[in-house]
Amino acid sequence: MKRSNLKYNTLTLFILGFLWIGIQGCAEKKQEKIVRLRPVKVAEVNMFGINKEASFPGHARSDQEINxxxxxxxxxxxxxxxxxxxxxxxxxxxxxDNTEAQLALEQSIAALSSSKTALNTASSTLDRTRTLYEKGSASLSDYENAKTSYANNNANYESSLRSVEIQKKQVSYGVxxxxxxxxxxxxxxxxxxxxxxxxxxxxxNAGSQMEVSLGLPDNMINFVKVGDPVQIEISVLKGRTFKGNIKEISPSMDAESSTYPIRVEISGETKMIKSGMAAKVRFSVAPSNQFRSLFVPIEAVGQDGKGHFVFKIVPKENNTALVKKVYVEIGAMTAQGFVMKRGLSSGDFVAVAGLQTLLNGQQVLLPSEKK
Missing domain, CATH: 2.40.50.100 (RNA polymerase II/Efflux pump adaptor protein, barrel-sandwich hybrid domain)
Incomplete structure (x- = not known):
C-alpha cells in the first residue's frame, strides 16, 4: 500500500511538473510576442481647406531693381x-576690354570712306557719260554700264554705313x-x-518703394488676387508690422521652387527696410471647400533612392497594426504639411516618428487613443 501511494505521488508530481512547464512555455511565448511589438506614433491623413490665416516667407526688395x-x-x-x-x-x-570690336569699327570706317570715294567717282562718271550720250558721243551701252556701276557703288556705300552703325553698337556693348x-x-x-x-x-536699386517677393503654393494661389490686403513682418524689425497689398501675381509656377511668384507692395514709411531682409507675409482668406487638398504631416514623409515614401499603418485586431511602406507623390509644403498628390487617401493613418527603424510588413502596437 505504501509502495502504491509512492507511485501515485510520483506520477502526480510528474504530471503537475509537465503542466507547469507547458504553462510557463506558453506564457513565455506570449510575453515574447508582446515584447516584439513596438508602439508607433501615428497621424491621420485628412482633407483641409485653406485656413483663415496663412503666412509665407519672402524677402524685401526695391520695387525697381535693375540687373x-x-x-x-x-x-x-x-x-x-x-x-x-x-x-x-x-x-x-x-x-x-573690347579691342576687337574697336578694331572692327575702325575697319568699317575705313571701308565706308573707300566706298564713299568709289561712289563719288561712279557718280561723276555717270554724269559725264549721260552728257556724252545726250550729245551722241557715247553709246547706250556705255551709259547703261555707268548707271550699273553707280548703283553697285551706292549699294556698297549703304552697306558700309550699316556696318559702321553695327560696329558702333558692338563697341557700346562693352560699356x-x-x-x-x-x-x-x-x-x-x-x-x-x-x-x-x-x-x-x-x-x-532705382525704386523709391519697398516690396516683398515670395512664392505661394498651388493650393493657395486661387484664394488671392491683386489688391488684397496683407500683413508684413520684417524679421530684424521685431515688433513692427507693416500693411501692404498684393501688387503682382504670376500666372505660371516657378520650376525651381514649385511655387507661384507674387510681389507685395509695402505701404507707409519703409526707410528701415533694406533689400534682402527676411520677411513673413500673412494672408487673410475665407475658408472654402472648392480647393480642398489632401495633406500628410511633414514628419511622416521619408525619402530613399526610389523617391518619397510613408509608412502606412493598417489597423488589425487587439490594438495591433501592420506597417506598409508606400511610395507617394507629394506637392508643396504648407503649414498643414505636404500636399499629397498620389499614394494615400483621406482617413489613412501614417507613422510620424521612428521612420528609420520601421520595416515594411512589421507588426506594431497602436497608441492608446486608437484602441
Whole structure:
C-alpha cells in the first residue's frame, strides 16, 4: 500500500511538473510576442481647406531693381561700382576690354570712306557719260554700264554705313552707363575679372518703394488676387508690422521652387527696410471647400533612392497594426504639411516618428487613443 501511494505521488508530481512547464512555455511565448511589438506614433491623413490665416516667407526688395550686365564678354578694365554708391543717369559704371570690336569699327570706317570715294567717282562718271550720250558721243551701252556701276557703288556705300552703325553698337556693348538714378545694392564682380555676356555685375536699386517677393503654393494661389490686403513682418524689425497689398501675381509656377511668384507692395514709411531682409507675409482668406487638398504631416514623409515614401499603418485586431511602406507623390509644403498628390487617401493613418527603424510588413502596437 505504501509502495502504491509512492507511485501515485510520483506520477502526480510528474504530471503537475509537465503542466507547469507547458504553462510557463506558453506564457513565455506570449510575453515574447508582446515584447516584439513596438508602439508607433501615428497621424491621420485628412482633407483641409485653406485656413483663415496663412503666412509665407519672402524677402524685401526695391520695387525697381535693375540687373546690370554687358552684352558681350571680356575682361573688366574699368569698374566704378561700390555697394551703397549713389549713381546718376548716364554715369559710366564699367568697361571691358573690347579691342576687337574697336578694331572692327575702325575697319568699317575705313571701308565706308573707300566706298564713299568709289561712289563719288561712279557718280561723276555717270554724269559725264549721260552728257556724252545726250550729245551722241557715247553709246547706250556705255551709259547703261555707268548707271550699273553707280548703283553697285551706292549699294556698297549703304552697306558700309550699316556696318559702321553695327560696329558702333558692338563697341557700346562693352560699356555700362547707369540707366537711371539709383543706388548700387550689390556688387558681383571685381576689376580685371573675365565676365561673360549677360552676367550680372551689379544690381541697381532705382525704386523709391519697398516690396516683398515670395512664392505661394498651388493650393493657395486661387484664394488671392491683386489688391488684397496683407500683413508684413520684417524679421530684424521685431515688433513692427507693416500693411501692404498684393501688387503682382504670376500666372505660371516657378520650376525651381514649385511655387507661384507674387510681389507685395509695402505701404507707409519703409526707410528701415533694406533689400534682402527676411520677411513673413500673412494672408487673410475665407475658408472654402472648392480647393480642398489632401495633406500628410511633414514628419511622416521619408525619402530613399526610389523617391518619397510613408509608412502606412493598417489597423488589425487587439490594438495591433501592420506597417506598409508606400511610395507617394507629394506637392508643396504648407503649414498643414505636404500636399499629397498620389499614394494615400483621406482617413489613412501614417507613422510620424521612428521612420528609420520601421520595416515594411512589421507588426506594431497602436497608441492608446486608437484602441
Amino acid at each position: 546690370l550686365s554687358f552684352r558681350t564678354s571680356g575682361i573688366l578694365t574699368t569698374l566704378n561700382i561700390n555697394n551703397g554708391q549713389k549713381v546718376k543717369k548716364g554715369q559710366m559704371l564699367a568697361r571691358i 555700362i552707363f547707369a540707366p537711371t538714378d539709383g543706388v548700387i545694392t550689390r556688387k558681383a564682380v571685381e576689376l580685371n575679372e573675365n565676365v561673360s555676356a549677360g552676367q550680372v555685375i551689379a544690381v541697381l
